[in-house]
Amino acid sequence: MKIISVFLSLIIFVLFCKCQLYKKEKQNVLEAEHISPYNEVNTTMKFYGDSTYTFNLFQKSTYYEKNEKYSGKYLLENDTIKFIDRGFQYLRCRVAVINNGFVEFIGGSAPLKLKITERSIKDEYAINSLDSSYAFFTYHPNYYDFFSEKVKPYSLKKNDILAINDLLELCISENNNRITHHVNSYTKQCVAVTNANNEIEVIVYCNCKDNSKGYHFQIISVQDGGDCHFSVKLNLTKRKYSQLYINGSA
Template sequence: MKIISVFLSLIIFLSFCKCQPTKKEKQDVLEAEHIYPYNEVNASIKFYDDSTYTFNIFQKSSYYKKNEKYSGKYLLEKDTIKFIDRGFQFLTCRIAVINNGFVEFIGGSAPLKLKITETSIKDEYAINSLDSSYALFSYHPNYYDFFSEKVKPYSLKKNDVLAINNLLELCISENNNRITHNVNSYTKQCVAVTNANNEIEVIIYCNCKDESKGFHYQITAVKDGCDCHFSVKLNLTKGKYSLLYINGSA
């Protein structure tokens, strides 16, 4: 009888285990990272299908090593990631946007972009044919104060980038005594807005190409270097350029 009792107990136990639903492991829906080549800082973020995320940042110098980890919850609305509860604590901001292969954090204590390495999210606003020499940055008054009037952020479209390239070629052609390189010699960092008249304006920072891909992550500020570095303001609606500034020599 003991053998039968043990056997029945085993059958009941196995049946109970079989009926219990297995816990579903959460899956990644987006991964992005930023490896800073100059000051040994690595940052990465993972968004999961249960509306949670984890963010890791590792900083190293000759004086210290620092590894920070953050986690929280988010909501995805089209191209916008909204950080709920406490927000994105590392930068004290509330939103990020998916913008041409990058996650860009908006309105925090400092600008930050992470390059998307894996994702199941369709970037509906990506410019698929965007030239790799272009880097797009979202306008926010915390970071960029070079627009004198009240403006709104604007997401550049494919035709806008073509118009930018044409205006840059015109600008270089009309100032060829001061700018000796052609448009393809430069990386182009763009911040686009619409002004009070609903005209599309873009500030462009042009810098001679090198092997670094760092220009995709943050606006390059160079004080000299002559015509290897210049900035200009474009009005795409009017097809005009202004505020051309070409760096001087060291």
């Protein structure tokens, strides 16, 4: 009986260890979400310590509800998430990046950003003390075709943001008969690249602030609206701006 008791104790101990190991592996490394302001589409994603992830998409309209679930494996390398095996099937892409508090999917069938709500890793590439009116989008030719030559994505640094703000102030000052709002009245959506001459270029979409946080998730496209909406191309290396476009009035 003593042998049986010891054997049972050993089995219980092994199962307990396995259970604890499983719990440890399933700890969250990263959680991110995007909730539509109209509650039509809610998206959540979790990355676990055992290199697996889950992705849930809930979509609701007047006539139907749809809940899609995806799962798979990933590798985390610095700020880059690589989806292995079949890739990230929802968007048919293989890469996402961690960028200033967001997970941004690159090269898929459509751009997508999710806001990080929980993480056990540091964002080594975050811009500290950043003005919340700025939003960043990683360049990819599938989504953004406004650069006329071969370019490469560029991650903006804190000093770059200061240069962007200075150039925007200059642009507004030199066009004050057309742009009547202060630079701080706008949200600024930035797509940055380096061109063939290794110069830093940035397209900036400026839109008058409102209560919406949607500008962090996708580039805003607005018809009319006057000088509440304008875009401009900046060359941070040459400290120049060009291709200023201001919306017309309705």
